[in-house]
Amino acid sequence: MKTNNPYMIKKKDLMLILAILTIGIILLLIFKFAFKNGNTVTVSVNNKVIASYPLSEDRRQVFYLDDNSYNELLIENNTVRIITADCPDLLCVKQYKINRCGETIVCLPHKLVVEIISK
């Protein structure tokens, strides 16, 4: 293995790891402060917007898709999330609530995208 020992963690390794983590943290801070809070929620299926609601009004809405499958949306406290659905993986339900411009919740099996925009 040449003259270096690939097992021992040396200073350059720690520097590299620190560099990666620093980039990650810097990006985190940029995204946290650069994106404003949006005021409108749009729901799109197959890239076509089918509904749009203001974020400020609490609302509970079920969206039925062509083949009778559904996603249920909950808007409260100026955030939005999907609370129930009948897609096989339920990843959209497990997703955290969103409130910032550009943030999205995606239900891949239903091709449904919930997005926050600013009107």
Added chain:
Amino acid sequence: MNTKKLSVLSMLLALALIFGYIEALIPIYLGVPGAKLGLPNAIILLTMFFYGPKEAFIINIARILLTGFLFTNMFSIIYSLSGGLLSICIMHVFMKYTTFSITAISAIGGTVHNIGQFLMALFVLKTIGIISYLPFLIIVGCAMGIILGVLVTLLIPVTSKLIKQGGTS
């Protein structure tokens, strides 16, 4: 390729499958539906250390397809493929031309794996909204890489005799 090498590689593939199964059991949502932690990268790294990038590619593609059809879905396959192949490329470059330790290379590999998944998600979903998850993907990828890197560093002395006996020609 002799039979001994074939059997060692098959064993590594089976190990990668098991790691992939455990990975599929852990529900972690990083904004990209279908994104995974990257546990089998430990086995891929091991393969790269003992054999090389070619064998690592083969094992990675094989286990991604098998894991995808057995435990997860089509999107996981696409994301894992893009993440894993990019990761192997970058890891090989670092392994061959620099003198970083296994742990650091694994950290790089883990980060690149997640960045690869993110880029593929950008391509598939066509929305820029998921970019807010990029910092988490980088940090978690790096952390997972470090953990797996330490694991592989500890595993190499233990397994080297077994693998060398299997033949590396």
